[in-house]
Amino acid sequence: MGALSNRNKSLAVVNIKKDIILNHELVPKHEILSEEEAKKLLEELNITKKQLPRIYASDPVAKILGAKPGDIIRITRKSPTAGESIYYRVVVKG
Amino acid sequence: MTKAKKKTKSADVNEGGNTIQIRLPKRYEEEISKLPKKEQEKWRKRYLEMLYDVGEAIGMVAAHSISEPATQTTLRAYHAEGRVQLVTTKGLPRLIEIFDARKVPSTPSMEIYLDEEHNNKEAAKKIAAEIKETTLEQIMKEDSIDLMEMKVELVVDEEKLKEIDMELEEVAKIIKKNLRNAEVRVEGGNKIILESKKEEVSIRDLQQMRVKARGVQIKGIKGITQVIVEKVGDDWVIRTLGTNLKKVLTMNGVDPTRTRSNHIFEVMKLLGIEAARNLIVEETLRTLREQGVDTDERHVMLVADIMTFSGVVKPIGRYGVAGEKASVLARANFEETIKHLTNAAASGEVDDLKSIFANVIVGNLPPIGTGMFKLGIKEE
Structure with missing residues (x-):
């Protein structure tokens, strides 16, 4: 009983944190690209994964998404100049 | 350096007989769609004309656009001392702090917004008293x-x-x-x-x-030495000296979506690299605007993107962006010339003369602007 309630408590804390991180004004929308999308993107831009900007797998948002090294994350930023701009980062170890 | 494309609706523009497809940013497209049809084409073309050409040295333009006005602000920076408010670092010292990616800012500070229920003077004062150490x-x-x-x-x-x-x-x-x-x-x-x-x-x-x-x-919360309650627009805001975002965000009555600190590394650890990037842009622009400098946002955005390229916030300078360039000659050109050259010689490094600096040093045409292109012959 004691162990279970403890576990529930820690889960609740994680959930609150998750909501806070994802809903914060400074955090834009992150999504993991599917393998096909990633391949298409690299072809379209004519680059390799190594040339993309990076994000660590231990990054709070990447952690929430469950991103693994090698995944590409699409970031939809709110931009004061363009309204909305799209950026990509490749997940690296760390 | 790869810059992600600004993707949105595409537009066909006729240029010199060839139809080329370009994508306009969302906001621009929205503005254009309000115009009469005849005008729209003209403004799409205008957008194309205003774009930087391929090969333009935008990093250099950004560097000039930020640092020239920044030097002008030095004289005005110290005149806010002695006022009845929180004295946070402003002007050139703050800019240097941001671009050097200091682990701890000299005056860490938070801006705490409150949720609807607590958005009044009494509640704000009560929360402020709870926060103060x-x-x-x-x-x-x-x-x-x-x-x-x-x-x-x-x-x-x-x-x-x-x-x-x-x-x-x-x-x-x-x-x-x-x-x-x-x-x-x-x-x-x-x-x-x-x-x-x-x-x-x-x-x-x-x-x-x-x-x-x-x-x-x-x-109270450890590290928060001063609190001030202020009204900004319609909101009651608590400004603090000292930060502890982790604790404050989970506090009752605090609006966790808008509350922020000026501590870039704290935000990076708590909210991720993208949040840190946005904070760098925000803090830099705020510092510049306070001094009456109206540098374009795009320059600052470029710098922030480069600082966060590797997944952590790196300083612009000897131990960061400039000191980690791939080209030996580019590094030697910046600072500590002898150190870089001797190390490169000892470990047998090769410079493939792809960087601008390296080409200037050896007297080649640097790969910017028209220098980026080479003539090729198609063998039949």
Whole structure:
């Protein structure tokens, strides 16, 4: 009983944190690209994964998404100049 | 360096007989769609004309656009001292701090917004009092060591105790938690007595206990030394000196979506690299605007993107972006020329002359602008 309630408590804390991180004004929308999308993107831009900007797998948002090294994350930023701009980062170890 | 494309609706534009497809940013497209049809084409073309050409050295333009006005702000930076408000670092010193990616800013500060229910003066003041760190020393009248009975006497100021809305018993409890080898008890209306649990007590032990007790945090969040409640527009905002975003964001009454700190590394650890990037843009622009500099946002955005390229915030300069360039000659050109050249020679590094600096040094045409292209012959 004691162990279970403890576990529930820690889960609740994680959930609150998750909501806070994802809903914060400074955090834009992150999504993991599917393998096909990633391949298409690299072809379209004519680059390799190594040339993309990076994000660590231990990054709070990447952690929430469950991103693994090698995944590409699409970031939809709110931009004061363009309204909305799209950026990509490749997940690296760390 | 790859810049991600600004993707949105595409537009066909006729240029020199060839139809080329370009994508306009969302906001621009929205503005254009309000115009009459005839005008729309013209403005799409205008957008194309305003774009930087391929090969343009935009990094250099950004560097000039930020640093030239920044040098002008130096003279104005120190005139805010002595006002009744939080004195945070401003002007050139703050800019240097941001671009050097200091691990801790010289004046860490938070801007705390409140949720709808607590968005009024009374609630804001109450939350501010809860946040501010109070140590025992701040609510104490005097402390003394009684050598006859080998104990420490702490006399608490009752008025100050009322101010922070606490009972003497509660204070004693907190001290007990923090000082493990001390017997704590309350005596009279305003005295707290500390006695050591050790059998043989030296004066030194008592002295240590006294110093430790002074620093015990009675209330608030650690590290937050000053709070000020202000009205900004329709909102009541609490400004603080000192940061602890992690604790504040989970506090009751705080709006966790808007509350922020100016501590870039704290935000990076808590909210991720993209949040840190946005904060760099925001802080830089705010610093520049305060000084009356109207540098374009795009320059600052480029710098922020480069600083966060590797997944952590890296400084612009010797130990960051400039010191980690792939080209030996580009690094040597920046700072510590001899160190880079000798190290490169010792480890047999190769410079493939792809960087601008390297090509300038050897007298080649640097790969910018028209220099980016080579003539190729198609073999039939």
